[in-house]
Amino acid sequence: MSAVPLITQIQRFSVNDGPGFRTNVFVKGCNMRCIWCHNPETIRPQRELFWRSSLCEQCGRCLEACARDAINPPINPELARADDSSYHKIIRARCDMCMKCVDSCVYGALEVIGSELAISDILDEVEQDRPFYENSGGGMNLSGGEPTVFPEFTLQLLEEARARGINSCLDTNGHCNPKTLQPILKNIDVVLYDLKHLDCEEHRKVTGVGNRLVLDNLRGLMEMEKEVWLRIIVIPGLSDSLEYHERMVAFIQTLPTTPQRIDLLPFHNWCEAKYKQLGIADWAFADFQALEPTTVNPALKIYQRAELKATIGGPGFEDAP
Numbered sequence: 075m076s077a078v079p080l081i082t083q084i085q086r087f088s089v090n091d092g093p094g095f096r097t098n099v100f101v102k103g104c105n106m107r108c109i110w111c112h113n114p115e116t117i118r119p120q121r122e123l124f125w126r127s128s129l130c131e132q133c134g135r136c137l138e139a140c141a142r143d144a145i146n147p148p149i150n151p152e153l154a155r156a157d158d159s160s161y162h163k164i165i166r167a168r169c170d171m172c173m174k175c176v177d178s179c180v181y182g183a184l185e186v187i188g189s190e191l192a193i194s195d196i197l198d199e200v201e202q203d204r205p206f207y208e209n210s211g212g213g214m215n216l217s218g219g220e221p222t223v224f225p226e227f228t229l230q231l232l233e234e235a236r237a238r239g240i241n242s243c244l245d246t247n248g249h250c251n252p253k254t255l256q257p258i259l260k261n262i263d264v265v266l267y268d269l270k271h272l273d274c275e276e277h278r279k280v281t282g283v284g285n286r287l288v289l290d291n292l293r294g295l296m297e298m299e300k301e302v303w304l305r306i307i308v309i310p311g312l313s314d315s316l317e318y319h320e321r322m323v324a325f326i327q328t329l330p331t332t333p334q335r336i337d338l339l340p341f342h343n344w345c346e347a348k349y350k351q352l353g354i355a356d357w358a359f360a361d362f363q364a365l366e367p368t369t370v371n372p373a374l375k376i377y378q379r380a381e382l383k384a385t386i387g388g389p390g391f392e393d394a395p
Contacts, residue, residue, distance in 0.1 A: 079103050079224045080188035082116050084199050087206070090388040092243035092264055092303070094212025097200045101218040101227075102188045105249055107282040108270060109358045110309055112345040116219035121171055121188040124351040125163040127155045130183035136163065136175035144168035145175060162353045193231050197238060204240075213241025215266070222250035225258065232261035247281075248288040255291060265295060265302045267333075271313060272322055280312065296329040304333040305388070308370050309341050310362055319373040323380045336377055336384040340365035 079101040088096045103119030115122060132148035144165045154161045163184070164175075176184045200214045207213050214235055221228040221244060228244075235242045244258065245266040259265070269288065271277040277285035295302050306322065308314050326332065342364040349357040367386045377384035 077224065078190070078227050079119065079219065080121060081191045081196065082113075082187055082189075082219070084196065086203055088215065091215045091217065091245065092212070092266060093241075093389065094210030095203065095206040096212045096215045096243065097203055098215045098217050098245075099196055099200070099231075101216070101221050101224060103223050104218055104220045104247075105223050105283065106220065106247055106270070109280050110307070110341060112342070113219070114345065114348050114352060114354065114357075115187045119223075121186055122352060123164055123169070123171070123176070124185040124187055124348075125353070126183050126185070126351055127151075127159070127161075127163075129181050130154060130163060131181050133181070135178040135180065136184060139174040139178035141172070141174070142168050142170055144170075160355065162350075162355075164353055166353050193227075193234055196231065197234055197240070200235070200240060201238065207241060211241070213243065213263070215243040215245055217245035217266075220247055220249070222246055222254055222258065225250075225254045229258055229261070232258060236261045248291040249283055249285075250287065250291070252287075252291055252294055255294075259295075259298070259300060263301065264334075265300055266305055267292060267295070267302050268305045268307070270307065272318070272325060276312070280309075293329060296331045296333070299331055302333045303388075304336045305339055306336065307339045307341065308365060308373065310365065314365070314370075314373070316372055316376065319376045323376055323382065326382065327380065332382065334383065336382055337388040338370050338374060338377075338384060338386050339388065340367055340370050340386065 082100045082102045085098040088098050091098055100116055102116050104117045107117065111117060130151065132151045132154060134148045137145040137147060146161065146163055146165060149161055153159060173186060176186055216228060216231065232242050242262045243264040243266055244262045247268045247270065270281050271285065274284045274286060343359060343362055346357065346360060370386050374384055374386055
């Protein structure tokens with residue numbers, strides 16, 4: 075991967091990803107392939123195209139602009155927008171990302187995902203919300219994708235954020251060399267640590283990699299007494315059983331210190347449209363319904379009985395019963 079990542083989005087006014095109001099900076103490129111990934115546009119490090127059928131009027135301009143025969147001919151717009159439609163505008167195997175189709179689209183149905191941004195430009199945008207940070211204890215959250223895949227960029231961005239007095243969180247899956255993580259940690263205030271699965275082989279099945287580094291790095295963070303918010307996604311049929319959460323609590327109790335908080339994140343399918351926009355028709359969780367937060371209450375009580383500070387959904391859901 076390039077030493078400098080593309081940025082997919084700078085999302086302002088987030089309240090679920092760290093303390094206070096935060097601005098999320100999403101890097102493009104990840105070292106895991108989580109089968110439920112809620113941000114599929116951040117997995118590959120290269121630029122990609124979203125095609126939004128809801129905006130497409132099937133005018134044919136993109137077909138005329140494409141020199142590689144990578145555009146499907148227009149059909150009735152309503153047929154293309156139907157929930158059961160298999161039509162997709164872009165023939166991805168032929169596309170060379172020249173972006174002529176994007177330039178030709180007058181309806182905004184085609185969008186480039188991934189932009190080259192200078193660190194100063196990123197931080198200038200982040201700083202626009204400084205009054206909200208100062209009033210709420212917020213700041214910047216560096217997420218992805220996986221920021222540790224781009225260690226030089228991540229370190230420089232966080233160093234410059236610290237120099238500007240910006241509180242910074244790192245959202246990481248923990249799958250990296252500890253030597254990569256150490257200098258980064260000196261420049262962050264909170265680690266949002268995404269533990270995908272407790273069992274190594276299950277972790278490998280659902281992410282493509284084992285979890286030895288993930289667990290070792292988590293233990294190392296706790297030995298350093300860094301402020302860690304452990305985030306545990308609750309996936310139907312994978313990590314939603316009470317027995318699983320009992321084992322998770324037992325594991326947490328073996329750590330040198332206790333995470334400052336544990337956020338149980340119920341699976342949702344709000345990202346399904348992104349898979350369709352990327353031309354991915356076989357998302358493994360397309361037929362799964364989002365979990366109602368109340369269904370996670372029994373698991374939450376397991377953590378609370380162990381006197382661990384736990385929530386459902388994170389900071390924006392502090393009052394969950």
